[in-house]
Amino acid sequence: xxxxxxxxxxxxxxxxxxxxxxxxxxxxxxxxxxxxxxxxxxxxxxxxxxxxxxxxxxxxxxxxxxxxxxxxxxxxxxxxxxxxxxxxxxxxxxxxxxxxxxxxxxxxxxxxxxxxxxxxxxxxxxxxxxxxxxxxxxxxxx
Numbered sequence: 562x563x564x565x566x567x568x569x570x571x572x573x574x575x576x577x578x579x580x581x582x583x584x585x586x587x588x589x590x591x592x593x594x595x596x597x598x599x600x601x602x603x604x605x606x607x608x609x610x611x612x613x614x615x616x617x618x619x620x621x622x623x624x625x626x627x628x629x630x631x632x633x634x635x636x637x638x639x640x641x642x643x644x645x646x647x648x649x650x651x652x653x654x655x656x657x658x659x660x661x662x663x664x665x666x667x668x669x670x671x672x673x674x675x676x677x678x679x680x681x682x683x684x685x686x687x688x689x690x691x692x693x694x695x696x697x698x699x700x701x702x703x
Contacts, residue, residue: 564689565602566665567592567681570611574604574622578648583624585681588641590631592681596644598628603684603692605656605677619655623698624648654695663688 567585569577577583583602585592596602606621608614627645634643660666664685666673676682 563597563600564684564686565596565600565681566677566684567602567604568677569604569606570614571606571609571617571621573611574606577646578622581645581647582643583626583646584641584643588639590642593631593642593644596626598626600626601689602626602646603689603696607677618657619653620692620696621653622648623651623693623696625700649698649700651696651698654692659691659695662691
Protein backbone atom coordinates (compact mmCIF):
# COMPACT_ATOMS: atom_id res chain seq x y z
CA UNK A 562 0.00 0.00 0.00
CA UNK A 563 1.25 3.47 -0.92
CA UNK A 564 0.10 6.86 0.29
CA UNK A 565 -0.38 10.04 -1.71
CA UNK A 566 -1.31 13.70 -1.43
CA UNK A 567 -3.17 15.39 -4.26
CA UNK A 568 -3.74 19.14 -4.47
CA UNK A 569 -7.30 19.95 -5.51
CA UNK A 570 -9.63 22.90 -4.83
CA UNK A 571 -12.51 22.32 -2.43
CA UNK A 572 -15.05 22.74 -5.25
CA UNK A 573 -13.41 20.04 -7.37
CA UNK A 574 -12.87 17.79 -4.37
CA UNK A 575 -16.60 17.88 -3.64
CA UNK A 576 -17.34 16.75 -7.21
CA UNK A 577 -14.98 13.78 -6.80
CA UNK A 578 -16.38 12.79 -3.42
CA UNK A 579 -19.94 12.96 -4.71
CA UNK A 580 -19.03 11.02 -7.85
CA UNK A 581 -16.88 8.39 -6.11
CA UNK A 582 -13.70 9.09 -8.08
CA UNK A 583 -10.35 10.84 -7.79
CA UNK A 584 -8.39 12.78 -10.39
CA UNK A 585 -5.26 14.89 -10.01
CA UNK A 586 -3.11 17.42 -11.87
CA UNK A 587 -5.98 18.73 -13.97
CA UNK A 588 -7.06 15.25 -15.03
CA UNK A 589 -3.70 14.01 -16.31
CA UNK A 590 -3.35 10.24 -16.67
CA UNK A 591 0.05 9.81 -14.96
CA UNK A 592 -1.00 10.48 -11.34
CA UNK A 593 -3.95 8.07 -11.30
CA UNK A 594 -1.96 5.49 -13.30
CA UNK A 595 0.71 5.47 -10.55
CA UNK A 596 -1.91 4.48 -7.98
CA UNK A 597 -2.99 0.90 -7.30
CA UNK A 598 -6.08 -0.57 -5.70
CA UNK A 599 -5.86 -0.15 -1.94
CA UNK A 600 -3.57 2.89 -2.07
CA UNK A 601 -4.75 5.72 0.13
CA UNK A 602 -4.71 9.44 -0.55
CA UNK A 603 -5.40 12.73 1.16
CA UNK A 604 -6.54 15.81 -0.71
CA UNK A 605 -5.05 19.16 0.22
CA UNK A 606 -7.04 22.22 -0.88
CA UNK A 607 -5.21 25.53 -1.05
CA UNK A 608 -8.36 27.43 -2.10
CA UNK A 609 -12.11 27.08 -2.39
CA UNK A 610 -12.04 27.36 -6.19
CA UNK A 611 -9.31 26.31 -8.63
CA UNK A 612 -7.98 29.79 -9.46
CA UNK A 613 -9.89 31.96 -7.05
CA UNK A 614 -11.92 32.08 -3.92
CA UNK A 615 -11.10 31.97 -0.26
CA UNK A 616 -7.85 30.52 1.02
CA UNK A 617 -8.45 27.13 2.68
CA UNK A 618 -5.01 25.55 3.28
CA UNK A 619 -6.50 22.35 4.65
CA UNK A 620 -6.82 18.66 3.99
CA UNK A 621 -10.39 18.35 2.76
CA UNK A 622 -10.93 14.70 1.83
CA UNK A 623 -9.27 11.36 2.38
CA UNK A 624 -9.89 8.04 0.69
CA UNK A 625 -8.82 4.79 -0.89
CA UNK A 626 -8.39 3.76 -4.53
CA UNK A 627 -10.75 1.02 -5.71
CA UNK A 628 -9.79 -1.91 -7.99
CA UNK A 629 -11.24 -0.41 -11.20
CA UNK A 630 -8.75 0.68 -13.85
CA UNK A 631 -7.95 4.21 -14.98
CA UNK A 632 -10.67 5.60 -17.24
CA UNK A 633 -11.28 8.78 -19.19
CA UNK A 634 -14.54 10.74 -19.23
CA UNK A 635 -16.01 13.65 -21.14
CA UNK A 636 -16.77 16.49 -18.71
CA UNK A 637 -17.80 19.92 -19.98
CA UNK A 638 -15.54 19.71 -23.04
CA UNK A 639 -12.67 18.36 -20.93
CA UNK A 640 -11.41 14.73 -20.96
CA UNK A 641 -9.88 13.95 -17.53
CA UNK A 642 -8.53 10.58 -16.37
CA UNK A 643 -9.97 9.17 -13.17
CA UNK A 644 -9.90 6.24 -10.74
CA UNK A 645 -12.82 5.03 -8.69
CA UNK A 646 -12.36 5.81 -5.00
CA UNK A 647 -14.15 5.44 -1.70
CA UNK A 648 -13.92 8.40 0.64
CA UNK A 649 -13.73 8.16 4.40
CA UNK A 650 -15.97 10.08 6.76
CA UNK A 651 -13.77 12.99 7.84
CA UNK A 652 -13.53 16.67 8.73
CA UNK A 653 -11.36 19.34 7.16
CA UNK A 654 -8.00 19.76 8.92
CA UNK A 655 -5.82 22.84 8.61
CA UNK A 656 -2.27 22.09 7.50
CA UNK A 657 -0.84 24.76 9.84
CA UNK A 658 -0.74 22.64 13.04
CA UNK A 659 0.87 19.80 11.08
CA UNK A 660 3.69 21.75 9.40
CA UNK A 661 6.33 20.85 12.00
CA UNK A 662 5.18 17.21 12.15
CA UNK A 663 4.79 16.15 8.50
CA UNK A 664 7.98 14.81 6.93
CA UNK A 665 7.27 16.63 3.66
CA UNK A 666 6.98 20.07 5.35
CA UNK A 667 8.81 20.07 8.69
CA UNK A 668 12.22 21.31 7.50
CA UNK A 669 10.87 23.87 5.05
CA UNK A 670 9.88 26.79 7.31
CA UNK A 671 8.72 29.58 4.97
CA UNK A 672 8.77 27.41 1.83
CA UNK A 673 6.51 24.58 3.05
CA UNK A 674 4.10 25.16 0.16
CA UNK A 675 6.70 24.41 -2.52
CA UNK A 676 6.25 20.64 -2.31
CA UNK A 677 2.50 21.07 -2.76
CA UNK A 678 3.05 22.82 -6.10
CA UNK A 679 3.81 19.39 -7.57
CA UNK A 680 0.08 18.72 -7.37
CA UNK A 681 0.50 15.03 -6.58
CA UNK A 682 3.20 13.18 -4.65
CA UNK A 683 3.86 10.14 -2.49
CA UNK A 684 4.07 10.46 1.30
CA UNK A 685 5.04 8.14 4.14
CA UNK A 686 2.59 5.98 6.07
CA UNK A 687 3.41 8.09 9.13
CA UNK A 688 2.45 11.32 7.36
CA UNK A 689 -0.76 9.72 6.13
CA UNK A 690 -1.63 8.66 9.69
CA UNK A 691 -0.98 12.19 11.00
CA UNK A 692 -3.29 13.62 8.35
CA UNK A 693 -5.98 10.97 8.91
CA UNK A 694 -5.88 11.58 12.66
CA UNK A 695 -6.12 15.36 12.21
CA UNK A 696 -9.13 14.80 9.94
CA UNK A 697 -10.76 12.36 12.41
CA UNK A 698 -11.08 10.03 9.42
CA UNK A 699 -13.15 6.87 9.73
CA UNK A 700 -13.10 4.31 6.97
CA UNK A 701 -16.46 2.86 6.15
CA UNK A 702 -17.14 -0.34 4.22
CA UNK A 703 -19.35 -0.33 1.13
